[in-house]
C-alpha cells in the first residue's frame with residue numbers, strides 16, 4: 001500500500017498563532033478559555049493538563065459569565081456584543097481571534113451598514129458564525145439548499161464562514177441568485193486561503209489515490225469538509241483523531257491511500273498517523289518502493305523505523 005500525503009495539510013497560521021499565545025501564558029490556572037481554542041481534542045487535552053479552565057461551547061450560553069478573570073478568546077472570534085459583556089464583567093481579554101475571521105466580521109458589518117440584508121453561508125450554531133450574526137439586525141444563515149428562498153428584499157449581501165468549501169459557496173450563491181432574480185446581490189469571498197489551499201490540494205490528491213485518511217477533530221468544520229469532499233468525489237474516506245483509530249482491515253482493501261488533515265491538527269498527530277500508515281503498508285506488502293510519498297520530503301520509511 002502506497003501512502004501519499006497531500007501537498008498542503010494540517011495546521012494553519014491562525015491556529016499556530018493562537019497556540020503560540022497559549023504557550024506563552026505562564027499562569028494557565030488563572031485563565032478561562034471562552035470556548036474551545038480549536039476543535040481538536042488533542043490540543044484541548046494538552047491545555048487542560050497545563051491547568052487552563054476551558055468553558056466548552058455547549059456550556060457557554062448556559063454558564064454564568066466569568067467575572068474578574070483573564071479570559072482567552074479563541075481563534076473563532078466572538079461578537080462585539082459578547083466582547084462588551086465580558087469586559088463589562090471586569091474580565092481582561094486575551095484575544096486570539098484569527099485575522100481572517102475578523103475579515104468576515106468586517107465584511108458582514110460593511111454590507112449591513114450599506115443597507116444589505118446579510119446572508120452568511122455556513123453552519124448554523126457554529127461558534128464563528130454565531131460571532132458574526134450576533135452583531136447584525138438583518139441576517140440569515142444559509143447552511144444548505146433548504147435555507148435558500150425568495151427573500152423579497154432589494155439588496156442581499158453574501159459572506160462565507162471561513163471554512164466553507166469554494167464549490168459549496170458557488171452552488172449556494174447560484175441558487176440564491178436564481179431564487180432572487182430582482183435583488184441586487186453582492187458577494188464578498190471570505191473563505192480563508194488555508195481552507196482553499198487544503199481543499200485544492202485534496203482535489204489533486206484524489207486523482208492519485210484509492211482512499212483517504214483525514215486527520216482532525218470530529219467537531220472541526222474544515223476537517224469534516226475535507227471528509228465530505230472525498231465522499232462527493234466517490235472516494236472511501238475515514239476521519240481519525242489519532243493513529244490508534246486507524247482500521248487495518250479497512251485499509252487492506254486499497255493499493256494507495258492519501259493523507260490529509262484539518263487546520264487544527266497538530267504536526268505530531270499527522271506524523272504519527274503517517275508513520276502508522278507506512279507500518280501497516282509494510283506489513284501488507286513488504287518494504288516501500290523508493291518513490292513512495294513524493295509530496296512528503298520528511299517521509300519516515302517503514303524500514304527505517306526503530
Ligand code: SF4
Pocket residue numbers: 012013014015075098099100101162163192193194195222263
Ligand atoms: S482555518 Fe482559516 S480562519 Fe480559521 S484559524 Fe485557520 S486561517 Fe484562520
